[in-house]
Every structure is written in structure tokens, then in C-alpha cells.
Amino acid sequence: MAAVKETVDQVLSIDVDKYKYGFVSDIESDLAPKGLNEDIVRFISAKKDEPEWLTEWRLEALRRWQTMEEPTWARVDYPPIDFQDLHYYAAPKKTTGPKSLDEVDPALLDTYKKLGIPLKEQEILAGVEKGERPVAVDAVFDSVSVVTTFKAELAKHGVIFCPISEAVRTHPELVRKYLGSVVPITDNFYATLNSAVFSDGSFVYVPKGVRCPMELSTYFRINEKKTGQFERTLIIADEGAYVSYLEGCTAPSRDENQLHAAVVELIALDDAEIKYSTVQNWYPGDSEGKGGVFNFVTKRGDCRGKNAKISWTQVETGSAITWKYPSCILRGDNSRGEFYSIAISNGRQQVDSGTKMIHLGKNTSSKIISKGISAGRSSNTYRGLVSVGRKASGARNFTNCDSLLIGNKCGAHTVPYIESKNASAIVEHEATTSKISDDQLFYCLQRGLPQEEAIALIVNGFVKDVLQQLPMEFMVETQKLIGISLEGSVG
């Protein structure tokens, strides 16, 4: 029996239940009643003590959403979602808002500790003495942010890093100016839904000429049953500023599906740079495709100023359904957009992900490196758009999409769209599809590597170009995560 054949057999008996973040925290929640209508939107807005303009903004989105239909063009297949059967707000009861760590429910701190996310600054600083770089963390649990670390340290540099619900109160002028300016409330079904009911997420503002002194990170956790998480993140890098931001996500293993519909907006002004990395490890569902997170996400960055740069790096290993296209609008002259992606699907996971690079300014350039790995009976689609506007003279794009198949029950698809309205544009597209060969596996095994380690080694080699884009701190973690995600694909 050939090694790959055997791999396939083992994939059939795959145990996605190895998902190690599947525990549920027993924390009492404040839940909104199920369903979605104007009262619920007002309820959420009132819970967050929002100003009138924002309540109206949400209601406008809701009215819009009620006229919209769910998109069906993606290569994913799932039972209809009953949007009236969900809770649109869930918050740990003891926490009314982010406070100092001493006041945070110990059960919550425990949850994050189990996830390997230290929230106590002294613990993080202890790590610094061992040579680790500090990372400021905003921890979002269901619908609210429970704590944000290193706020004081960041404030010294003028960097604002806080839950968006807090920013609405403390920096209304910034929120009002930028919220919805990249992803308008009319954008698409899920983004519009998010605009109506968004719960919490991070807000970052890096002032002119400031290089943010540490990595910023948000850690999202869905805990409560039958809830949707609708995070909203807004990051603004003012002229000449630089910030690197990382988000991580996990959820408990539950039989029913959980809905996650996030919106992330990035704005880079003249000469600014934003590097946004995601390590998405939502619960993928079990081997039969039961349960798992439906991840419908709209992420978009706007290079609004000249010489601005926005770089997306994503490692997608979780979720039952992933529908996600982090994009860049290259509006400023000489602006640059980058998209580096590793999407791993196993079991019954379905991924439809990619990017959009919209070239509007002169001499703009974009680069897309996408590595899809499919195992088990999963489906993995890259869908990307490169669009060059009439005035975007000198636009340049390079796209490279590689797919790696493990076994022969999975699928990989590449759907690139290219539109160019300017004759001076240069758009390149390269794509390959390969399989881990029996010969490669045999060679590694002959040198003593167990099969599972051999696969992880070969896959890590395949995704190396993208791994190198991740912040150092997360590279090693991610390599391990890739190993874990493919566990069971090889027995």
C-alpha cells in the first residue's frame, strides 16, 4: 500500500477532536434575548452606553441588512443559518467593562492562561527578562473586551490601544471619522450585519511619526452557546506611523455551529505602515463536520496616503467554514499592499479565502503569496481579485498561489480574477498544485522521521515563504500549530 494511500485511510478516521482549545469555561453570562430586530440593536447600543449617532448608524445598517440576501457565490456548502435563533450579545456577568486586572474574574484569567495568553503584565515582564519581547494584549471574551494590557506604557508614546467600545466614549472624533470609512455599512451581507450588532474588538491609533514600541495583539474567544461574535476592529496609522498587530482566535468544541462575522478596517495615511497578522484557530468541527465556527469575515485596508503600506498575513487552520478576503485599496500614489496566506483544511473543513488588491493610485504595487494545504475531505479555494483602475499607471502585481494536497479525497481550487483598465499595468499570476509525493515521505522515513513528523516537515517547507512574514514571536507557535492541524491526516 502506497504511503499516500495509507495517509488517506488515516484521514478517513481523522480525529479533529484533537482540537486542544475545545474546553468550555463555566462563566455566567449576560445574554441578549435571541433574535435580531431594532430592539436588540438598541439593547446592544444601550449596554455599551453609546452616543445617539452610533445607535442610528447601527439601525441604518440593520434596515439595510433586512433587505439583503446571503451571498452564495463562494465554494462552501452549509445548512441555512437561522439568524433569528442566535444571541447577538453575550458578556461575562461580572465584567461590565475592562478594568484593572485585579478586578477581572479569576475564571476569565484562567481561561486565557489555559490558552497560553498571559494577561498579567508582571508575568509578561518576567518573560521579557528571559529575552521575550512584550506583546500588548486586548482580550475579547464573547461580546466584550475583558482586559487590555500595557495601555499605560503605550499611552506614553501617544498610542491608543483599547476596546472599540471604550474608544467610542474616549475618542469619539477618531471613531466617527474612520468607522465604516473602509468597509461601508452597505458593503456586504455579513459586514452590514456586523455594523448593526458589532460587539467589541480593538481600536488602535498610532499618531504621526510614531513607531509603535511593541507588538499589539487581540485575543478573541467565543465561549457562550448559540452566540454570534461580531467583532469590529479599527486600526489607524497616521502619517509616518508603524504598527504590527496580531489577532488570535479560539472557541470551545460545540456540536452546534457558532457564527463569527467580523469586520476589520485598516487605514494607513501618508508613509504609514500597518502589518496585520492573524492566527485563526476557531473550532473546526468534528470529523463528520458537526459543529465548528462559521467564519464570515470582511477585512480591508485602505492605503489612503502616498507611500502607505498594508500587509496582511494570515494562518487559517480552524473554522468549519472560512469566507474571508483581506484586501487592500491602494489609493495613495506609490502605496503597497501585501497578502501572505497559509490556509490549512482538514476533516470536513471548507475554506474559500483570498484577497482583493484594488490599484487606484499611480505606481502602486501588490504582492500575493497564498499557500493552501488540503487534507482529509476538505475543500480549499483561493479566490482573488487584482483590479487596476484607469488612473493607476505603473501598477504592478505579482501573485503566486500554491496548493498542496494530502490524500485524494480533498480538493484545491484557484479562482483568480484580473481586471485591468490601464495599459501600463503589469500583472503576473503563478499557480501550482502538488501532492506530497510517496517518494518524499519515503525519503524522510528512511532517515528515521515518523510519518507525522515527516508530513509536518514537508508542509512547513511548503509554507516557509509565508511563515517568515509572521512576527518572530509567533513563527515557532505557528509551526507547531501546523503540525497539530494536520494531526490525524497522517494517523
Added chain:
Amino acid sequence: MLEIKNLHARIGDREILKGLTLTVNPGEVHAIMGPNGAGKSTLSYILAGKEDYEVTEGEVLLNGESILDLEPNERSVAGLFLAFQYPIEIPGVATMTFLKAALNAHRKAKGQDELTTPEFMKLVKGVSEKLNITSEMLRRPVNVGFSGGEKKRAEIMQMALLQPSICILDETDSGLDIDALKVVAEGVNALRSPDRAFVVITHYQRLLDHIVPDIVHVLSDGRIVRTGGPELALDLEKNGYAAYVADAAA
């Protein structure tokens, strides 16, 4: 050390080995020669445990234990090393990383701790320098863009690092010019020791000028048809395989 008894093996419907018997003692170097299609490479793959082949009869013992039920990686850590005729490329995986993973797998199987990075570097430096392998080459992905000579030298380096008890060299001379052949042969000779044995599979005599065997076998149509000393290889070189092949058919 290595005992092969009446080995029969097939790939699909085609029987390739038809009762091969061979005993290799510690310290010995055996050469297996034979015409194309005699089953030389098949033998090396079967010993290493490649899955495409089915053993239908016979036994293979390594240090007295049957290895036919072992996975290829278990055979490796039990001390069996195969230097590939066509070493496989693994894009994106630095040679150094690969060596470390292999060595640690061996150490783990023996219940030893992983080496520290400085210890490991020192060990690699020791084996790579003798084979003219530069640190630049060690940073390159496994076998990707290596010349024929570089690939074969890298195989011998891995052998030196893993310290196997039985080394099978499958057509190690193919694709090598004379200078590269000398380097590789020196690398192999440096590893000869009273407790290690070699099976050198080759088509041509010229490799055996540099790696001098104790015993030479002629493999034809899935069986050993003649066994002799180094002079047998010289005779083959002069007179060709025809006479031996005819013997086997008779």
C-alpha cells in the same frame, strides 16, 4: 548482521526477486552487480521498506531480528541506511533542519536527549567538512538545485551523521565524475569499521576501484547467480554479464 533468506517480492503482478539469499557479516563490504532490470534497486527499496513492493516469501533479519514488519523509520533507527540513487528534493526545508530532525528522531528512539544546537553544529561540521560540504549548502533546501555530485555527497554526510550499522548504497556512482566519485568513496571508506557493513549496489566496476569490496555478487533475474572475490568484478567488467545471465537462465 544482515541475513536475507529466500526473498521473493513483487510489484503488482510482476515478480522481481525470486529467492534471493545473502548474508552480510559485520565489517564486510559486499558489492552487488548485475545487468539492468536484475532487481538491484528493488532489493534496496525492499530492505528499506518502500510500500510499493510486496514480499511474498522469505525473511530479512537485521542483527537477528526480522525487519519485514517494521515501518521504514523503524528500520532506520534500527540501523539501516539507504543512500538513494536519486536523492529526493524537499523544497523549503533547509538541509540543516532536515539533518537535525533525522538525528533527533534517532536519538529519541534510543531514549537519548536531543542535542543542543552547539553540539549539533559541531557534529555536522565534523562530517560535512570531510565531504567538502559548505555551510552555504547546508542552508539550502534538501537536494534542491544540488548538482549530481552534491546530492551524493549529501547522502554520505547523512550516513556519517546517523552512524548506521548496515549501509546500502544504491548506484552511488551514477552521475558522478571521477573527482566526485573519489570524494564519495573516501567518505564511505572513512566509515568502514569492524561493526559496520556495506552493501554496494552498482552497475560498473569503477566504483569498486575506490570502495574495494570483500565479496562480489552477481544478481540476475531476481537471484544471486554467482559470488566471488573482487576479481569477479574485474571479470564482469571485461566479459560483461552475458555469460552469467545465460547461466541463470539455464
